Amino acid sequence: MSISQGQAAKTPPSSPAPSAPEPRPAPSGARKSRVGRYRFAILAVLFVSTAINYLDRSVLSIVAPDISRDLGISPEMMGWLFSGFAWTYALAQIPGGRLVDRFGPRVVYACALVAWSAMTALGSLAKGFGFLFGTRLGLGLFEAPAFPCNGRIAASWFPRGERGRAVAVYTSGQFIGLGVAFPLIAWMAAALGWRHVFWVLGGVGIAWALIWMKVIRNRPAEHAKVGEPELEHILQGEPARSADEGGEITTAAADDKGAFKRDMKFLLRQRRIWGVFLGQFAIASTLYFFLTWFPTYLANERGLTLDKGGLSGALPFVAALVGVLCGGSWSDWMVKRGISANIARKAPIVTGLGLAGVIVAANYVTSNAAMIAIMCVAFFANGLASFSWVLVTEIAPERMLGVAGGCFNVFGNLAGIVVPVVIGYLVGGSGSFTLPLMLIAGITVGGALSFLFLVDKVERIEA
Incomplete structure (x- = not known):
């Protein structure tokens, strides 16, 4: 059905059939x-914002060997520093999500971006x-709304x-932010x-x-540069409604003080939600290893200092970039060819998590080139699984x-709390x-089993 036909169909029978209302102006020179x-x-913009987000949370790990030397910080204490971000980040996720639902991602993200940049x-x-x-705690607190904002915008601006x-x-x-910036930051430091x-x-x-x-x-309807054909294209399938800037379309449930508890109880009773x-x-366990301890692993275990290992340290992040793009493209390719969402969404994630367990092979090679190749495969595989956010947009009410x-x-960020601290104590106790x-290899295999057996169907849960 065309736009004009759809609008005419909504006209009351007693009214004369009007001509189709003039659409909002499309960009100059565009054909309707x-x-x-x-x-x-x-x-x-989401892409660049995410790159900045991860650079700010990861910069400590890149310069950790220098900070440890200058400030006299032990491996155990460095583990706590690495985890400090995730403590407040995890605790503020649910309040951050509520802010996004209530006030919309545009203003919430902008305020958060300024605040976390100040902490950096x-x-x-x-x-x-x-x-x-303290700065790490503040960074985690203010970065918390970022991915709920990203997920809400993606669900509102893109068809299924x-x-x-x-x-x-x-x-x-x-x-890509870390892959490009790792050598630059290493040089600057x-x-x-x-x-x-x-x-x-x-x-x-x-x-x-x-x-x-x-x-x-x-929402696309709020932007003057979005023409009617693009708006119709976006609204295919299952569009998600985004909160207006002033929160004027928030539901009564959002204003009900008991709604949050009811929603939480409902979500935590769902098996597939637990699987995700x-x-x-x-x-996140593999991700946090690379975001926290990987540069120290290169420097202390492999002798690749910042000035010598900047490029080597960047390669696994580039591999992860390729992996995450392949995972999302592979999944959408299957969806468009009529393959069930259960297979199309889960196959790249389960495959990636299973393959990421290869990281343990780095323990058994002496060549740094072989070690970097193994790390590239492991992080590529983790990237393949990292578009798992899409499951939230398609499963949650x-x-x-x-x-x-x-x-x-x-x-996800419980891994950011637990993994850096545990690794710090393991390294401090054994020196390797x-x-x-x-540990990382075992966790990834467990994650593959979780997606495979607990997520029974990839379809929206009715609430």
């Missing part, structure tokens, strides 16, 4: 019959463990057939000192918040997307990374 592409500008910049002033740990790829593209920002890295990244984030506010809108949550813990996304991140790599 041609689907626009402004949603890809939205996706580009403050890291440059650290004189010891306490102050640096493009959603897996969209999630994969913006998720890949975390890897070696040439200018680690403190410069913190305030430069903080300034970049604050400047980017202005671009976010200019480009992003909560536990599987995300496994995906529509009105609970923000809360479900927050819970999803809580479980043999046991940590075995």
Whole structure:
């Protein structure tokens, strides 16, 4: 049915048939019959924002060897520093998701971006463990709404057939940002000192918040650059409704103080929700190893210092980028060819988690080139599974997307709390990374089993 036919069908029978209402102006020179592409500008902003998000949370790990030496921080204490981000990040996920549902992602994300960038910049002033740990707690607190915002925008701006790829593209920002920036940050830290890295990244984030506010809108219908053909294309399938900027379309349930408890009880009774949550813990365990201890592993276990190992350290992040793009594209390719969502969404995730267990093989090679190749395969595989956010958008009840996304991140970031601390004590006690790599491999296999057997169907739960 065309747009004009659909609008005419809604006209009361007693009224004369009007001519089709004039649509909102499309971009200059655009043809109304041609689907626009402004949603890809939205996706580009999500991509860059995610890259900045992960650079800010990962910069500590890149310069950790220098900070440990300058501030006298032990492996055990460094493990606590690495985990400090995840403590507040996990605790604030559910409140962050509620904020997104209530006020919309545009303003919530912009405020969060400015605040977490300020925390990053403050890291440059650290004189010891306490102050640096405080900045990490603040960073986690203010980054908490980021992925619930991303998931809400992706669900609102992309039809189901493009959603897996969209999630994969913006998720890949975390890897390409680190892959490109790792050598640059390593050079900056070696040439200018680690403190410069913190305030430069903080300034970049604050400047980017202005671009976010200019480009992003909560829903495509709110943006003047989205023509009617593109809007019709976006609304195919199961579009999710995004909260308006002022929260004027929030449901009565959002204002009901008891709604949150009811929603939580409902979600935690769902087997497939638990499967996704536990599987995300496994995906995040490998991710947090690379985001926290990997540079120290290169420096202390393999003798690849920042100035010598910057490029080598970047390669697994590039491999993860390729993996996450392949995972999302493979999944959408299957969806468009009529393969069931149960197979199309789960196959890349289960395959990736199973293959990521190869990381344990790094314990048995002496060549650094072979070790880097193994790490590339493991992180590529983890990237293949990392578009798992799409399962939240397709399984959780529509009105609970923000809360479900927050819970999803809580479980994922429990790995960020547990894994860095456990690795710190294992390394401090044994002086090597043999046991940590075995631990990561075991967790990834468990995650594959969780997605395979607990997530029985990939379809929206009715609430």
